[in-house]
Amino acid sequence: MGFVLTGYTLKQKLMTQKEFSDCITIHTSSLRLHALNFTRDPEDANDLLQETLLKATRFFSKFEDGTNIKGWLFVIMKNTFINNYRKEQKSRERTVQEAEITSANLHFSATTNDSVGSFAMQDISKALCTLPDKYSVPFIRYFEGYKYHEIADELQIPLGTVKTYIHEARILLKKHLKQYQN
Structure with a gap:
């Protein structure tokens, strides 16, 4: 210059x-x-x-x-x-608005009525089983309290990939658990 x-x-x-x-x-x-x-x-x-x-x-x-x-x-x-x-x-x-699928909310909704709760937990388990492992493992780890970077280190995948997999898992679970959205 x-x-x-x-x-x-x-x-x-x-x-x-x-x-x-x-x-x-x-x-x-x-x-x-x-x-x-x-x-x-x-x-x-x-x-x-x-x-x-x-x-x-x-x-x-x-x-x-x-x-x-x-x-x-x-x-x-x-x-x-x-x-x-x-x-x-x-x-x-x-x-939070799209996927009210936090462990606290699921636990609350599952304990309001024992029979309904039993069905809800079965539906959640079935929905989790339908997810591919690449989505379900990071999703479960996240809701167990692990941070994104801890999950990325454990699974040896990039941080952005972990975030994407968790997001995709939420979308798929939301589709499977439509009846619990309200």
Whole structure:
């Protein structure tokens, strides 16, 4: 980046994509620390850092030469974190509304009437048996109180895959247990 003499006028040379990428790479370690301050989790911090760098690269044409690139990257990270947090909050609310299949709710509904509870527990067991192992094992572990990353470590699969499998299990269980939705 600099100035180029063309004829008798001075024109500012715009930063190339490669120069821009090299420039943001310099700030990766400080961005990672900043992400860790937001998330308090190394895996989530790496995800936030990656998303920030992708957005910065995607929108590098919006970056104004001569401005503070580090500050610009930090603002992207802060906004990304806030937006992800809001999405996660909405998703949690939706998940609770969509799939009221928590162990506490199932236990409560199963104990309101012994005969109904017995049928409900049988239906739940049958529904769990219909799930493929790749969905049922992470789902059961999650409701036993294990964290996503603990399940991923135990099953030796990526964290995102664990989240997807649990989500898919909820959808399938919801279909099998329609009569208990109210």
